[in-house]
Amino acid sequence: MKARNRFLQSAVLILALAGASSLAAEGGAAKSIKLLNVSYDPTRELYQDINKAFAAQWKAGHNEDVEISQSHGGSGKQARAVIDGLEADVVTLALAYDIDVIADKAQLLPKDWQKQLPHNSAPYTSTIVFLVRKGNPKGIKDWDDLVKPGVAVISPNPKTSGGARWNYLAAWGYALRQKGGDEATARDFVTRLYKNVPVLDSGARGATTTFVERGIGDVLLAWENEAYLAINELGKDKFEIVVPSVSILAEPPVAVVQKVAEKHGTAKVAKAYLKFLYSEEGQEIAAKNYYRPRLASVREKYKANFAPVKLFTIDEAFGGWTKAQATHFADGGVFDQIYQPAK
Amino acid sequence: MPLLLKKPSALPGFKWALGYVVLYLLLLVLIPLGGLFFKSATLGWAGWWHALLTARVLAAFEVSFGTALAAALINGLAGLPLAWFLCRYEFPGRRLLDALIDLPFAMPTAVAGITLATLFVPQGWAGRLLAPLGITVAYTRLGITLALVFIGLPFVVRSLQPVIEELDPAVEEAASGLGASWWGAFWRVIFPELGPALLTGFSLAFARCVGEYGSVVFIAGNMPMRTEIVPLLIITKLEQYDYAGATALGSAMLMASFILLLAINHLQARLQRSTQ
Numbered sequence: 125m126k127a128r129n130r131f132l133q134s135a136v137l138i139l140a141l142a143g144a145s146s147l148a149a150e151g152g153a154a155k156s157i158k159l160l161n162v163s164y165d166p167t168r169e170l171y172q173d174i175n176k177a178f179a180a181q182w183k184a185g186h187n188e189d190v191e192i193s194q195s196h197g198g199s200g201k202q203a204r205a206v207i208d209g210l211e212a213d214v215v216t217l218a219l220a221y222d223i224d225v226i227a228d229k230a231q232l233l234p235k236d237w238q239k240q241l242p243h244n245s246a247p248y249t250s251t252i253v254f255l256v257r258k259g260n261p262k263g264i265k266d267w268d269d270l271v272k273p274g275v276a277v278i279s280p281n282p283k284t285s286g287g288a289r290w291n292y293l294a295a296w297g298y299a300l301r302q303k304g305g306d307e308a309t310a311r312d313f314v315t316r317l318y319k320n321v322p323v324l325d326s327g328a329r330g331a332t333t334t335f336v337e338r339g340i341g342d343v344l345l346a347w348e349n350e351a352y353l354a355i356n357e358l359g360k361d362k363f364e365i366v367v368p369s370v371s372i373l374a375e376p377p378v379a380v381v382q383k384v385a386e387k388h389g390t391a392k393v394a395k396a397y398l399k400f401l402y403s404e405e406g407q408e409i410a411a412k413n414y415y416r417p418r419l420a421s422v423r424e425k426y427k428a429n430f431a432p433v434k435l436f437t438i439d440e441a442f443g444g445w446t447k448a449q450a451t452h453f454a455d456g457g458v459f460d461q462i463y464q465p466a467k
Numbered sequence: 468m469p470l471l472l473k474k475p476s477a478l479p480g481f482k483w484a485l486g487y488v489v490l491y492l493l494l495l496v497l498i499p500l501g502g503l504f505f506k507s508a509t510l511g512w513a514g515w516w517h518a519l520l521t522a523r524v525l526a527a528f529e530v531s532f533g534t535a536l537a538a539a540l541i542n543g544l545a546g547l548p549l550a551w552f553l554c555r556y557e558f559p560g561r562r563l564l565d566a567l568i569d570l571p572f573a574m575p576t577a578v579a580g581i582t583l584a585t586l587f588v589p590q591g592w593a594g595r596l597l598a599p600l601g602i603t604v605a606y607t608r609l610g611i612t613l614a615l616v617f618i619g620l621p622f623v624v625r626s627l628q629p630v631i632e633e634l635d636p637a638v639e640e641a642a643s644g645l646g647a648s649w650w651g652a653f654w655r656v657i658f659p660e661l662g663p664a665l666l667t668g669f670s671l672a673f674a675r676c677v678g679e680y681g682s683v684v685f686i687a688g689n690m691p692m693r694t695e696i697v698p699l700l701i702i703t704k705l706e707q708y709d710y711a712g713a714t715a716l717g718s719a720m721l722m723a724s725f726i727l728l729l730a731i732n733h734l735q736a737r738l739q740r741s742t743q
Contacts, residue, residue, distance in 0.1 A: 200706045225708055281689055283703040323606050324689040326699065333581075339590045454707060460523065463691035 156189040157393050162212035164199040164286065164376070165329055166350050170413040171216070177409060178400045182393065190393060198327055199286035206232070206381065213385045213394045216378040218286035220244070221445035223379050233382045246375035247401035248415035251435060252294040254366040255335065255344040255351045262342045266368050267298040270343060271316040278341035279321055280331040282453055287328035289453060291345040294372035296452075297441040301370055315462045336363070347374070348430075349414035365431075373435035500721070507714035518715040523691055524700060531677055531697040532723065534608055538615030539673035543665055545616075546623030553624070554631040568624050571617050576681030583614050584686040606688030611696065614682045619672030626668030630661055662738045670731040677724050 163171060175192040182190045195202065195210070199218035206212050207230045217223055220238060227233050238245045256264050262275055270277050280288040292314065299305055299313035323340060325331040328350065335344035336354055343366075346354070351365050378398050385391040400406045407417040411426040423430070442448035452458045507515060518524070553565050571579065586593045587604040597604060604610045634657065642652035680698040687694045697720050704713035 198706075200708075204705065204708070229708065281703075284699070284706050322688065324691075326684050326689060326702070330685070338585065338588045340588060449707075455704070455709070455712070456521075460691070464522065 156191055157390060158388075159190060159192045159213045159390055159394060159397060160195065160211060161192055161214050161216060161397075162195045162202050162206055162210060163216040164202060164218040165196055165327065166287075166347055166353070167216060167376075168194065168196050169353070170349075170410065170415060173409045173413065174401065174406060177405055178397055181400065181405070182396065188393075190397075192397070198284070200284075206230070211384050211388070212381050213388060213390045214378065214380050214398060216376065218374075218376050219289070219445055220246075220375070220377045221449055222286070223377055224446065226381070232384060233379055237379045238377060240380075241378065241398060242402060243418050244375055245377040245379055246418075247378060247398070247406065248376070248410040248417055250348050250374045250376065250415055251371045251433060252291050252345055252368075252374070253348050253351050253371065253433075254368060255346050255354060255363050256342065256366050258362050258364060260364060260366065264343050264366055267295060267313075267370070270295075271313060271320060275320055275343065276322050276341040277317060277320045277343050277345065278323065278325075278331050278335040279345040280328055281324040281326055282459055284326045285328050285331075287347060287350075288331075289448075290347070290372055290374050292452065292459065293438060293442060293448060294345075297372055297436050298368070298370050300441060301436070311458060314458075318459075318462050348416070352414040352429075367431040367433050370434045370436065372441075373437045375437070503714050503721070504718050506711060507718045510711045510715055514711075515715050515719075518712045519719050523695070524697075524716065526692045527695045527697045527700050528720075528723070530608060530611065530694060531720070534611045534615055534696075535673050535676035535679075537612050538619055538676050539669050541612070541616050542619045542623045542672045543669045546620060546668060547627060547661070547665060550624045550627035550631055554628055555636075568621050571619075572621050576618065576679065577685065579617055580614055580682030580685030583610070583617065583682070587613070587686070605686055606690075606694065608694060610686040610688075611683050611694060614686050615676040615679060618679055618682060619676050622671040622675060623665070623668035626664045626671065627661060630664040634660055659738075659741075663735050666731055666735045666738065670728055670735075673731075674724055674728060677720065 161171060161175075171192075171194050175194070179190045179192065182188060195205075195212070197205075199222050202215070203217060203222035203226055206215060206226050215223055215226065223233075223237060224235075227235050227237055234240075241247070254264055254270075256262070263269065264275070269275065279291045282288040282292045295317050296310045296314050299310035300307075302309070323331075323334055325334055328347070332344065332346065332350060332354055335341050336358055344351075344354075348365075355363050355365065378401060380391065380394045380398060382391070385394045401410070402418065404419060404422065407419040407422040408425075411417045411422050411429065414429060416430050417423050417426065438445060438448060442451075450457070510518060549568070553561065553568075584605050585591055587597075587610060588594050589598045589603065589605070591605070594603075594605060602609070604613060638656055639652055642656045643649070647655065678698060680696070680702070683696055684699060687696060687699075689695055689699055697716055701713045701716050704710075704716065
C-alpha cells in the first residue's frame with residue numbers, strides 16, 4: 125500500500141515539475157536557466173553552497189542566471205525516481221552503482237559515463253569513521269573493538285541505505301587486510317559485528333538520530349562529513365570522532381544525465397556545473413563541508429580536518445560495485461545469510 | 468433487469484450511477500491494483516512462490532499480520548468503552564476529547580513513529596518506567612503493536628459512535644428492570660447491537676495496520692526474522708530494482724488481507740442475521 129503511495133507521490137512531483145518547467149519555457153523572456161540536481165541525503169548543505177557559488181560564477185562569465193534546484197533522498201530511491209521520469213539534468217549520488225542502473229535501465233546516459241570526468245567522476249571523496257560518546261567510555265580505537273561483547277554498534281540496514289553498504293564493506297575490507305585475512309575470516313568478522321547491532325534503521329539519518337537523540341549504542345558508523353555535522357550541530361561536549369586505522373574510500377560520483385540535459389538545452393551549463401566541483405573554489409567548498417577534496421593544494425590547506433587513514437577502494441577490495449552488490453546485498457547474499465536462522 | 472435493486476431511487480438514474488461507480492473504481496482502485504498483479508505476473512507462478520516462500524519473508528508476514536491482528540483486537544477492546552463513554556455522558560471537555568480521537572488520522576505517521584520511539588526507548592520517559600519491570604517496548608514486536616494501536620484507534624471508535632447514539636437507553640433500563648445483571652444486559656442486549664459495527668471498526672483498523680510503514684519502521688528496529696515487517700521488505704526489493712519481487716510481496720499481502728476481510732464480512736453478515 126505504501127509503495128503505491130510513493131508511486132503517487134513521485135507522480136505528483138513529476139507532474140508538478142513538468143508543469144513548472146513548461147510554464148518557465150512559455151515565460152522565457154527573462155534569460156534564466158534551470159537545472160535540477162538529484163542528489164542523496166547528506167549533501168544538502170554541500171550543494172546549497174556549491175549552487176550559490178556556481179550561479180555567481182556563471183552569471184559573471186555568461187550574463188545568464190542559473191537557478192539550481194536540489195532534490196535529496198536515499199541514493200537508490202533517487203536513482204529510481206530518475207529512471208521513472210524525474211527530469212534531472214545532473215545526478216550526484218552516493219554510489220556509482222546507482223548511476224550505472226540509470227544508464228542501464230533507462231539509457232539516459234552513456235555506459236562509460238564514469239570516464240567523462242576526472243577521478244572516476246568523483247570530485248570529492250569521503251570515508252567511514254566512528255562517532256563515539258564523549259570520553260570514549262568503551263575505549264573504541266579500531267574495527268576490532270566493535271566486535272567485542274557488550275559493545276553496541278549503530279549502523280543502518282545495508283539493504284535500504286547506500287551509506288550502510290559503505291559501512292559494511294569498510295568492515296569487510298578491514299578484516300581482509302588483517303594477517304591471515306580471507307573471505308572466511310572477513311565473513312566471520314562482519315557476522316560478529318552485526319551481532320552487536322541492536323537496531324537496523326532504514327536510512328543513515330535515522331541511524332544518526334538513534335545514536336544521538338535516543339542515546340542508543342556505543343559507536344555510530346558514519347560518513348566522515350555526517351560525523352562532523354553531528355558534532356558541530358550537537359556540541360563537541362557530547363561526542364568525539366574516532367578514525368580507524370583502515371577504512372574504505374567512498375567516491376560519490378556525479379554525472380550529467382545526457383538525454384535529459386539535451387532535451388532541456390542545458391547540456392553545456394550542466395557540464396560546467398560539474399566541472400566547477402573540480403575547480404579550486406568548488407574543492408574548497410567541499411572541504412569546508414567535510415568532504416575530502418581531490419586537489420592537492422586544497423587538501424593541504426584543510427589537512428587538520430582529515431585525519432590520515434589508510435584507504436582502500438571498492439574496486440581493489442571487491443572488484444567494483446556491481447559485483448559487491450550481487451555478492452553481499454542482493455537477496456540471499458552474504459548480508460542476508462548473517463540473519464538466516466541457524467539450521 | 469436481472470440486477471437486484473434494493474429500492475428504485477428517483478435520483479440520478481441507475482445507469483448513470485452504475486457507470487460512475489465503475490469508472491471511479493476503475494481509475495482509482497482497479498487500474499493501479501491491476502498494474503500490481505500484472506507486474507508480479509512477470510515472475511511466473513513458480514517465481515512468485517519462490518519470492519514468497521523464504522524464511523525471511525514468511526517471518527515478516529508473521530510479524531505484519533500478527534501485530535496488526537493484536538493491535539486491532541486491543542483497539543476493539545479499548546475502543547468500545549471509549550466510544551460508549553464519549554456518546555453516553557455529557558461533560559465539559561467532551562468535544563475536545565472527541566476531537567483527540569481523530570488525531571492519529573491527521574498526524575503524519577512518521578511523526579507518530581518517531582514520537583513513540585523517543586518515548587519508549589529505555590532512556591525515554593515511558594521506557595525508563597518500564598525498564599525496571601523488564602519490559603522493553605521500542606525495537607520489539609510490542610513496540611510495533613503499540614504504534615499500530617495508535618494508528619488504528621479512530622477506526623473502532625468512529626465506527627461504533629453512530630450505532631451507540633442510535634441505541635435507546637430505555638432498552639438497557641428495561642433489561643435491568645427485568646432482572647438482568649449489568650453483564651447480562653451488556654452481553655445479551657447491547658453487544659448484539661454493537662457487534663457488527665465493532666467488527667467493521669476491527670477490520671478497518673486491521674486493514675490499515677497491516678500495510679502501515681511510516682510509523683512502524685521507526686520503532687521496529689527492523690531486525691530480520693524478528694521485527695521486520697513486509698512493507699519494509701517491499702522497500703528493500705525496490706532498493707535492488709527488483710520491481711517484480713516487490714509486487715509479488717505486495718500482491719500476496721493484498722490477497723491475504725482480502726481473504727481476511729472477506730471472512731470478517733461474512734462473520735458480520737451472520738452476526739447481523741442472528742440479531743434480526
